[in-house]
Amino acid sequence: MIKIDDMQIPAERYNDVEEARDALKRDEIIVKDNEGIVWIVDNENYPKIEGFGYDRVDPNPSTDES
Template identity: 85%
Template sequence: MIKIDDMQIPAERYNDIEEAREALQKDEVIVKDNEGILWIVDNENYPKIEGFGYDRVDPSPSNE
């Protein structure tokens, strides 16, 4: 759960990007907060937290 002021956004916390990518479901996005913590939230909830320092993470594995 992400808590911002009076809002509570359903979210699941992850420590590893690979874990988050494996758990990602349709209509969900991976986001990273300003402390570097990864979360999965519903697409419809992302706009509610975007202005609070949560940035969308590309769900595709990089080719590094």
């Protein structure tokens, strides 16, 4: 769960991007917060957290920058 102010966004925390890629399902995206923590959230919830330092991570391993 990602908690921002009074919002609680359903999310799953992962140790690294590879682990998140293995768990990724349809209609989900991988994000990384400003502390480098990797999360999976639903596509519909991403706009709610994007302005708080959560950046999308490309699910394609060939372009991994981490």
